[in-house]
Amino acid sequence: MRFSLNIPNFGDFADARTVAKTAAAAEQAGWDGLFIWDHVVHDKRVQRGKPFGDPWMLLTAAALATRRIRLGVLVTAVPRYRPEQLARQVATLDAVSGGRVVFGAGLGGPADDEYGSFGDTVDRAVHAERLDEGLELLTRYWSGETVDHSGAHYRVQETQLLPATVQRPRPPVWVGGFWPHRRPMRRAARWDGAAPLFTDALHGVPPRPERLAEVVSYVREHRADPEAPFEIVAGGLTPTEKGKALDIIGPLADAGATWWDERQLQSGGFIDSYEAVTRRLEVGPPSL
Secondary structure (H helix, E strand, O other): EEEEEOOOEEEHOHHHHHHHHHHHHHHHHOOEEEEEOOOOOOOHHOOOOOOOOHHOOOOOOHOOOOOOOOOEEEEEEEHHHHHHHHHHHHHHHHHOOOOEEEEEEEEEEEEOHHHHHHHHOHHHHHHHHHHHHEEEEHHHHOOOOOEEEEEEOEEEEEEEEOOOOOOOOOOOOOEEEEEHHHHHHHHHHOOOOEEEEEEEEEOOOOHHHHHHHHHHHHHHOOOOOOOOOEEEEEEOOOOOOOOHHHHHHHHHHEEEEOEEEEOOOOOOOOOOOOHHHHHHHHHOOOOO
């Protein structure tokens, strides 16, 4: 199992210098990855008055401050982007980082705030269509080959985007979504990893091992090759005492988790606190 830290792109972490410091400290403390959120306003009522940073610029600062850890957005709201713009951002970060990008993908939300605020549709079926079509286009752009495409939402005419990503054939794609909804995990099964959230374990609350085992079993059933490498991300807040952390993470590893993503409680008031995240990261990742 590998271990990452998860931070939002608002509050203290809207500042690229703070994200760079966090990434460097995480690498020094032995963590394997740093993942950041992708929000424009999040929940406008709750987060009103807070600064937000662009996740790709924040991760570029993190890439320049580190050498080893994996970096990514968990998850990228693909339907909010033009695929060609997003392809360039990811390829640029992959180059700057020396091939350390993980591309997390999902619908993004809340829909009313993140889409509706800007005159876009809040229809989740349309967002899902854009996500699937967008992911296919991204992989073609990242290849460096010429793309012709005529789809329900996007058109491309004989366009080549260079350079291709450093990672070949592309960066790993992890798909997020809420379990027990099946469609997001069927989508994840077509790619390289699943980052499920759980309706009965909100951000920062570790999922129950039996619930994660349901996801692992379901994804395996829908994989074209069940034996091919595939990442399963579980996350939550763990105690700083390594023995107590093991009590939480051990059963999830047994259930099939390959990454533990350390997250502050969304309801705890510290989700965007540099001080709170630093206290946890300096202890280092849990030991299994």
